[in-house]
Amino acid sequence: MQPTSKIYVAGHTGLVGSNILRRLKGEGFNNLVTRTSKELDLKNQQAVEDFFKAEQPEYVFMAAARVGGIMANSTFPAEFIYDNLSVQINVIHQSYVNGVKKLLFLGSSCIYPKFAPQPMKEEYLLSGPLEPTNEPYAVAKIAGIIMCQSYNRQYSTNFISVMPTNLYGPGDNFDLETSHVLPALIRKFHEAKVNGELSVTVWGTGIPRREFLHVEDLAQACTFLMSDYDENEIVNVGVGSDISILELAHMIKEIVEYDGEIIFDDTKPDGMARKLLDVSRINQMGWNPVYSLYDGIKSTYKWYVEKYGK
Template structure:
């Protein structure tokens, strides 16, 4: 990519897309375009084609998606599979038809089998059953990954894919019904702190192991791949380090400064017992994460306070 190349970031206001925009701007890219949902309905094929016809982007970061945690995925599986399939089908096909130079499709490590060997290598895709609680989203993302592979194989399109691990940071979703575990914990502990509650309940047993990547690190890896990788196989993006949900809860509790009790509700679902990515391929290409977990949680909590509880003075 040249610094003045026209770059379209689909989903530029979300957690992932906004981080990619920040990273591109920090590297001196000056011709970045985006559209809000009100301006462009990505599930509408004709609207997407009209946009590509008018704007003619040279590079595309496909970060737009319908996302959510265990509750949302369980409650709205039809919405998750339909909207995600429509978004990615429309953009990938338009990118082909309007001769985009390169496209990066972003998925998620939830594409891998529930009981995949650990750490999870890229080659483990489709080697077993998916986790039922996010099967709809995972199937859509697998389809997007395969579309990129097949358009590359049949037409020679330079469409690549990456699968980030659990992300957190600026512009995350803090709705307790639809958020992922990190923002949910930050909000729960903060509200318990300011309301002087005696305890905070955390879903599940606290035993599942998870990997967390600060979203600005993820964005840096995406731009790195766009600049340096042209392979057909998707690439995992993560830290290669894991923490139990219980340990994470204790860390967030400490960062927020909540002094009450932590209670695990074992009647709520745990999800996949362990999900650690093998990032040796990404490391071999020359990229490694910079932000460690505690530092990232501190930055995420600061952003949350500044944007959700502005009446409070941030230390």
Template sequence: MSDATQVVHDDRDAVDFTPAPLDRSSRFYVAGHRGLVGSAIWRRLQAEGFEDLVGRSSAELDLKDRDAVFAFFAEQKPRYVVLAAAKVGGILANSTYPVDFLSDNLRIQGNVLDAALEHGVDRLLFLGSSCIYPKFAPQPIVEDSLLTGHLEPTNDAYAIAKIAGIMQIQAVRRQYGLPWISAMPTNLYGPGDNFSPTGSHVLPALIRRYDEAVRSGATSVVNWGTGTPRREFLHVDDMAEASLHLLEHYDGPAQVNVGTGTDVTIEEISQTIARVVGYEGETVWDTSKPDGTPQKLLDVSKLRDAGWTSRIGLEDGLRSTVEWYREHTGNVRE
């Protein structure tokens, strides 16, 4: 076992904290509140009665600007923080711009976490991604698989940035005793997703592709890879519910996997999307394009032990997402 792995799995923890309901009147900053995850968390917090939510768009606050981030925290003094802001993208974007995904995310995370530490944020949730785990990790993936093997090369830069975020949360707990936590969601989808043909993740890309085929009357749709990789998908409203649940019911240095505990092949999800959007043509698989990781299914035992399980079924979630996409066509995030 490497020294790095020993550090990540180090049981030292200076936190003495019992999770409890958050104060609905305290100031709560959602970093990335207009993104897929952040906007869902914002909606959930509003529904739960939080009275003092704070958010800033990237135009209003560039989280890569350290001085601006520290000034924001000094002015706003949030008691609670969810760090959902990140530069994200699919296989093509990650493999084409690895420097951007590494550098931007390290700066975003470092600035927000350092500012939150300086201003004594009581409770903080850092959100990462299941891509932090090794490409060939045993399935389903347990939290202890972190740093036990090689990463998927197409998004290793992004993964390293997120691993650094987990390490910073653990370091803050050890050095300062603050009850900050981190969660690693599986593939997320839902209202507010990025449907860009070049920058999106697999599920929104498939929704756009099949919907455009229906609109144009195309008789075939071409998808990347073989269709055989297996993926787990979680509706973003479930993720938002899980995030608040963890803040109020979980504490510990280890990151928590957030998912459904079940997966499907890319071919199966493509068939489901085709059915939902009403596409009846042929699907062709371009096997010259990369598949990515063969399987990514998270072990969600820790999450279930904390008292939460997903509730939105995949087909129901897809139907509501397609409806949202069609209502916002021409005005979706690119």
């Protein structure tokens, strides 16, 4: 990509898209195309076709998606599969039709098989059954990856797929109905501290382990891969280490400076027992994350308090 290359960031108002956009601006790219969901409904085939014909982007970062935690996936399975399939099909196909030079598609570590060996290598995709709580989302994302690979084989396109681990950072979704575990815990502990509550309840047993990547690290990885990677295989992006939900809860409790008790509600689902990515492929290319988990959560909590705190 050149500084003047026309780059479309789909989903630029979301956590990932907004950070990719900020990263591109910081690296000197000045011909950036964006549309809000009100301006362009990516589920609308004709609207997406018209947009690509009019704008003719050279590069596409496909960061638009419906995402959420266990509760959101369990409550809205139809929306998770329909919305993601519709958006992906339209953007990927129109990128091919309009001669986009390169597209980066974002998958997710949660689409690996439920019982995949840990850490999860890229070749483990489609090697076993999925986690039931997020199966509709996973099926949609897997379809997007296969679509990119199929277009590459048949049409010689350059559509790459990235598999980030659990993300967090400033701009995250803190809605307790739809958020992922880390931002949900930040909000729960902060509100308990402000309201003088004696305890905070955390879903599940606390035993599952998760890997967390700061979204600014992912944005840097995406621009790195867009510049330096042209293969058909997917690429994991993570930190290569994980933490139990129990340890995470205590870390966030310390950062928030909450003095109450933590109660784990084991009647609620845990999700996958572990999700740790093997990141040797991207590390060998020369990329490594910058943020430690503690420092990343601390900066995210500071942002949350400035935006939402009392």
